[in-house]
Amino acid sequence: MSDLFSPFALRGITLRNRIVISPMCMYSAQDGFANDWHLVHLGSRAVGGASLIIQEATAVSPEGRITPGDLGIWKDEHVPFLRRITDFIKAQGSVAGIQLAHAGRKASHRSPWEGADAILPTEPHGWQTVAPSAEPFTPDEPTPHALSVAEIGQVVADFRAATLRSLEAGYEVIELHAAHGYLLHEFFSPLSNHRQDEYGGSFENRIRLLLEVVEATRAVLPEHLPLLVRVSATDWTEGGWTAADTVQLAGILKDKGVDLLDCSTGGNVAKADIPVGPGYQVEFAEQVRRETGLPTGAVGLITDAQQAEAIIASGQADLVLLARESLRDAYFPLHAAHELGTDIAWPNQYMRAKPRL
Template identity: 70%
Template sequence: MVKTTSALFSPITIRTVQFKNRIAVSPMCQYSSEDGFANDWHLVHLGSRAVGGAGLIFTEATAVSPEGRITPDDLGIWKDDHIPGLKRITQFIKQNGSVAGIQLAHAGRKASHQRPWDGGAAIAPTGERGWQTVAPSAIPFSESEPVPVALTAAGIEKVLTDFQVATQRALDAGFSVVEIHAAHGYLLHEFLSPLSNQRTDAYGGSFENRTRLLLEVVERVQTVWPRDLPMFVRISATDWTEGGWTADDSVKLADILKTKGVDVIDCSTGGNVPNAKIPSYPGYQVEFAERIKQETGMMTAAVGLITSVEQAEAILANSRADFVLLAREFLRDPYFPLHAAHVLKEDMPWPVQYERAKPRQ
């Protein structure tokens, strides 16, 4: 074991999984799949971050059903045929000393969109490559988008089953961490927030009812996911909009998830309404990870404009979170952990193929 003095490179063990450092690759949609299949792009994209030294590498939001995709080009895990391509990736990640994580997702009313570089507009159910979206209530994300269909009891049961079966596939594909995506205005977040959930049945109204589906998804996932492997849940800690989901709600939810056996709350924000006024400055979401960690004792992951080594180190050194998740910075620099180790004077091993380029302290 390499000795470390920095918080960023302190190993951590959750259940039976050891992470060599606290740097994680945040889920980042690549919009590069055909029929949900992982391909060479995904192998190189995720594999290069393993070569770069990340402790934990998440796939992009991986759809548990075809209708759960954000775009027709999203990664998927709704059929067994998806397993081999994903397994190729997890094997490479593990061979390079990193932990492979998968984010299971359903986009809800924000599904059926074009890729960002094709304009990102919603695709009508009758449009080419489009489909009917679903949500807790028949409320579109914006006035210009198609109205989703409110999920029936049978529709909710299908969602639960889709998450459960996808979890078994994730296990078969070799993932060691599973994360349930309940953030960014996608289906599970839509149920949590009063802005998008106006149901009058057992899944709407009170806090208890609005959190019911997420808790049921957690329980279904746990019927398959081994107890010795970590489970994360990503939330949007606030809607940044009056009358929506709040930081207080997030603390309350985290307390419940802790009792349910969830290990880490991955703290993002926003995404559920189009015109939310979201402040944007370095580390603008870290306060939510810090608050949940302090008030509930849950491990948390911080994300959001974390771009420098010194910033990432300070977040962990000051016990504001247990992991830092980087997204765009990893797009700019797939080898961020290797470079961070040099800055922090940590003797982090480099891949032997790259050893001759390693800076000397």
Template identity: 55%
Template sequence: MSSVSALFTPFTVRGVTLRNRLWVAPMCQYSIDQHDGIPRDWHLVHLGALARGGAGLVIAEATAVSPEGRISAEDTGMWTDEQARAWQRIVTFIHSQGTSAGLQLAHAGRKASVWPAWGTEQAGTRPIGDGGWPTVSASAVPFPGYDSPVALTVDEIAAVVDDFASAARRAVDAGFDVLEIHAAHGYLLHQFLSPLSNLRTDRYGGSLANRARFLLEVIDGIRAVVADTVPLFVRFSATDYAPDGWNEEQTVTVAGWAAEHGADFFDISSGGNVTGVTIPLGPGYQVPLAEFVKTRADVAVSAVGLITTPAQAEEIVASGQADAVLLGRQLLRDPHFPLRAAHELGVSLDYWPPQYLRAQWRD
């Protein structure tokens, strides 16, 4: 007999119903060897395996809205129709497994043009002569150890808003069910939000409303080009973990504004904008941040970070701390974690891959 589980209860956002609350976090793969942003077989197999494993939503990695928005030259992109066609193949397979597909749209700002996280001994900013490019940010303040960026002009900010909107349109045309705006981990939108990286004195700097303006314009730009049925997520780092930096209270306020502009759901992480801070790593260490935003802003949220067991994930959702959990490294270790979690929680699923039915756990 199947048990009642909060984790395996469907969740509906706008026009999309996700089959459970156990979702795949976006995870950079740095696997575009041709440096053209086009996903190929690795991404099909990587993301397809996670869909086959029973997740309710697979969110593909931080995907750049422009060439200069890539973290590394090895990143995926969504600034050309050719990239969109390549993504469509992957989305089709994800859907064939009964899973919804999401895409995280991103611009790395001052953390762009770096060497990839694996495959080289080089680190930090990638020189232009080795395939790198100049970087941009809210202000000409470098991320520690990286080259100094150039502050975006007001016209250039408007162009980036257009890039996000164009990428969103392509993503929906490619079949993605959910879009996520990356405003976390020290990337461009986070750089504008945080007073530690945004020293501007124009309408995009200073007050919280000014620092949030860019993000809200991105939300407006995307909402203008996609159907009302498309869910729009925002990923926030809830805190910089630094004095006078971006923090939980500011996150709550901006999440409320974002919801008023058409964002539906908030993926709560932390850190990434400055170095030299102490992050309180431990099981579920970011769950209290998600709960804080959920309760104070009255919005739907997900929790992420060192969530590794079915019981832990179930408790987070059942207790109301978050509406869903996102898993990253645990799914890399065990792509079939959702199927195993259902068994351990006593839940009978009807979406085991038929090719794998003989491997079901038996009581």
């Protein structure tokens, strides 16, 4: 048995292996509603053998969407089709997870394939974006509205309500999206948060919103279900959020009941110099795990079985999260097991195609 295909426990949930499908936006919803595309996309990766399928960034409010095509969970009517997806994922032996998100100042964009002019005008299909401070992501984008303290309270309430709906829809893992320059990341990065109140200035103030969301979410999650947080471990920019900040935050999150830190990077600076290469973000997952004892997930150009095996076997991370490679190969876990000489169960319907070891 390879380390990659060993089980891993998160509270009362046991994952059958260490391969997780990373949340990836499909930009294919209408008014937040999931449809057959999402069912087939997520379901096929469960058929492919991944242990945990984390649904794409799912907006906790309409203004929290990146694009009009984002999935949403801000109203009860979203739940029935999402339940259909989670039922199918579970029937394949995988665990259904959901990433709850608010896009902040990076909201109200067109889908990536709709042209270079990414910003939606406020009318007829766009909306006013929000942020910790009234500063746009790039100079040519509209200025976001700086949230009042009361409005920040509503954001926390939206995450709590979304968590309750997620439970009703059958998700067993909740991940909070505090990465890639979206709202929660905007608050804790000094590059985007220039507030002078209790949500700005010091490290403790800048992480306050994330901690409030964690506390509100953990309070309504059953004790046996895990809570994950995705962070950008560095802004890759001088004066921004750093790996040392992430380690400090991770220790606090561990005490608040977070079960795993999903370590990505970047996204809050439009032209950051990022040294992209195979496994370029794994070092941050390793550092957090080593210095805090909090389990971590590694993500970022993890593309082959031997690479994924080495990350787990060496103790750099507890889970590997696949994104683009899983788009290229929905059955990566089945193929990886064969490459690593490990016999795992295939779906009965596909047994005739299972290669011999």
